[in-house]
Amino acid sequence: MPYYGYFNGAIQPVDQIGVGITDLGLLRGYGLFDYFLTYNGRPFQWDLYWARFEKSAGRMNLPLPLTKEQTYPILLDLLARSGEPNVAFRFIMTGGYAPDSISIVTPNLLMLSEPIHPVPEWQYERGIQVILDDYVRETAEVKTTDYKRVMLLHGAIQAAGAQDVLYHKDGEISELSRSNVFLVMGNRLVTPNRNILYGVTRRTILDLARDDFQIEERPVLLSELYEASEVFTTSTNKKVLPIVRIGNLPIADGQVGPVSKQLLARFMAFTGR
Amino acid sequence: MPYYGYFNGAIQPVDQIGVGITDLGLLRGYGLFDYFLTYNGRPFQWDLYWARFEKSAGRMNLPLPLTKEQTYPILLDLLARSGEPNVAFRFIMTGGYAPDSISIVTPNLLMLSEPIHPVPEWQYERGIQVILDDYVRETAEVKTTDYKRVMLLHGAIQAAGAQDVLYHKDGEISELSRSNVFLVMGNRLVTPNRNILYGVTRRTILDLARDDFQIEERPVLLSELYEASEVFTTSTNKKVLPIVRIGNLPIADGQVGPVSKQLLARFMAFTGR
Numbered sequence: 228m229p230y231y232g233y234f235n236g237a238i239q240p241v242d243q244i245g246v247g248i249t250d251l252g253l254l255r256g257y258g259l260f261d262y263f264l265t266y267n268g269r270p271f272q273w274d275l276y277w278a279r280f281e282k283s284a285g286r287m288n289l290p291l292p293l294t295k296e297q298t299y300p301i302l303l304d305l306l307a308r309s310g311e312p313n314v315a316f317r318f319i320m321t322g323g324y325a326p327d328s329i330s331i332v333t334p335n336l337l338m339l340s341e342p343i344h345p346v347p348e349w350q351y352e353r354g355i356q357v358i359l360d361d362y363v364r365e366t367a368e369v370k371t372t373d374y375k376r377v378m379l380l381h382g383a384i385q386a387a388g389a390q391d392v393l394y395h396k397d398g399e400i401s402e403l404s405r406s407n408v409f410l411v412m413g414n415r416l417v418t419p420n421r422n423i424l425y426g427v428t429r430r431t432i433l434d435l436a437r438d439d440f441q442i443e444e445r446p447v448l449l450s451e452l453y454e455a456s457e458v459f460t461t462s463t464n465k466k467v468l469p470i471v472r473i474g475n476l477p478i479a480d481g482q483v484g485p486v487s488k489q490l491l492a493r494f495m496a497f498t499g500r
Numbered sequence: 501m502p503y504y505g506y507f508n509g510a511i512q513p514v515d516q517i518g519v520g521i522t523d524l525g526l527l528r529g530y531g532l533f534d535y536f537l538t539y540n541g542r543p544f545q546w547d548l549y550w551a552r553f554e555k556s557a558g559r560m561n562l563p564l565p566l567t568k569e570q571t572y573p574i575l576l577d578l579l580a581r582s583g584e585p586n587v588a589f590r591f592i593m594t595g596g597y598a599p600d601s602i603s604i605v606t607p608n609l610l611m612l613s614e615p616i617h618p619v620p621e622w623q624y625e626r627g628i629q630v631i632l633d634d635y636v637r638e639t640a641e642v643k644t645t646d647y648k649r650v651m652l653l654h655g656a657i658q659a660a661g662a663q664d665v666l667y668h669k670d671g672e673i674s675e676l677s678r679s680n681v682f683l684v685m686g687n688r689l690v691t692p693n694r695n696i697l698y699g700v701t702r703r704t705i706l707d708l709a710r711d712d713f714q715i716e717e718r719p720v721l722l723s724e725l726y727e728a729s730e731v732f733t734t735s736t737n738k739k740v741l742p743i744v745r746i747g748n749l750p751i752a753d754g755q756v757g758p759v760s761k762q763l764l765a766r767f768m769a770f771t772g773r
Contacts, residue, residue, distance in 0.1 A: 245518015248610055255647040256529040374528040
């Protein structure tokens with residue numbers, strides 16, 4: 228069955244939705260989004276994702292046209308129409324149509340159901356490699372549609388045999404292009420607390436790890452990667468994905484470590500899968 | 501008559517063009533654009549605008565689907581259909597449709613004809629005010645669709661009774677949100693040469709002024725605004741627009757000066773209007 232999407236009040240197959248060319252997301256890069264999955268036929272951590280979307284919208288001065296309560300049944304409708312047990316949802320809200328190509332009148336809200344694209348299994352087994360990039364995302368804490376940087380780095384990532392990029396600036400690391408980063412240092416779990424998108428999966432892992440690890444949310448230096456016994460990244464789609472090489476540096480012995488595996492298992496148990 | 505646009509090979513009224521929701525301009529802010537006018541029924545400085553668009557496309561790794569020679573007759577067709585003697589053209593090229601929402605397959609190219617929105621006459625007579633913002637555009641020399649910053653500043657600009665923003669970083673000024681900046685200092689015409697979009701109008705003004713002024717293209721300090729006898733901004737649409745106040749600082753006596761007026765007149769003569 229085709230996937231369906233909601234666009235400004237109407238539900239249509241996603242391949243039939245057309246956005247007009249005065250949309251400020253398209254013309255001016257003025258858009259935000261969010262992305263989450265269903266597990267067992269229910270939007271996972273819906274409360275947290277909605278709260279973040281609402282906060283991002285506020286930061287971008289875009290009034291949400293729907294309440295949380297109005298939105299939820301639409302999601303269930305889209306899920307049912309997909310014919311799939313589980314889907315991904317992508318929310319996109321832009322500055323809307325601008326007759327003068329710059330001023331916001333009414334935002335455009337798109338809510339799309341999509342197939343889930345799971346991370347290839349080998350990446351969990353062998354870990355991924357990332358390149359380093361001297362960069363920090365503008366307004367990183369707002370989930371905007373600004374992903375130019377990683378797209379420009381596509382060739383460099385491929386050429387390095389890597390899968391993603393870790394951003395750092397002034398000696399401090401922040402995040403991967405679309406996911407958070409954690410360092411395991413003995414019994415400590417360390418993760419940056421600024422210049423990042425505050426990931427829902429990041430938050431969940433911190434909660435799931437709190438009883439067994441000493442949690443440190445703080446600025447993290449690039450040089451601390453040398454001391455880490457494991458590094459992993461977290462996101463909605465990646466869940467807990469080990470990183471075994473960063474730039475030219477293998478993390479510890481360059482193998483996937485036990486903490487990453489254990490936290491992934493704990494996270495999957497928490498999803499009910 | 502309606503304005504028409506070209507989208508991936510088809511010409512349609514602009515209000516009937518729909519862009520699919522997997523477009524990377526929309527999903528990931530991966531897009532570039534350009535904007536130019538016709539004067540006397542001909543695209544003004546077409547060679548320079550095309551060269552810039554081609555360069556921007558190269559920097560974004562987006563192959564142009566049309567040559568310059570294929571594009572020009574399309575522009576004349578769009579102009580003729582508008583029924584107007586003169587129009588604005590807006591080119592938008594994005595990363596195209598991405599089934600996986602991140603990888604570039606084939607770019608989407610839009611070429612739109614639009615009504616020209618001239619700057620209100622009072623702004624030329626009385627000059628504009630701008631606020632200051634501690635910021636520098638990423639890859640400023642590429643004309644991307646990234647204009648989040650100025651849109652987020654909309655309220656601050658309004659509250660200050662201003663019309664635009666001047667970006668500065670580390671004591672150095674660069675550009676306004678969508679136009680270049682010039683300082684008049686006696687017989688010298690001074691304009692930043694880095695962290696800017698290299699405007700076609702900027703280039704034209706430099707050429708038109710070269711015989712009568714000492715031209716300085718170089719890094720320009722914020723503090724030099726105190727010494728300027730006039731400041732003006734240039735762009736395709738603004739042409740030569742005086743700035744009489746920057747933040748809390750009136751430029752010289754806060755009046756529109758003779759050099760701005762003279763260069764505007766010279767520019768208009770050059771357009772053949």
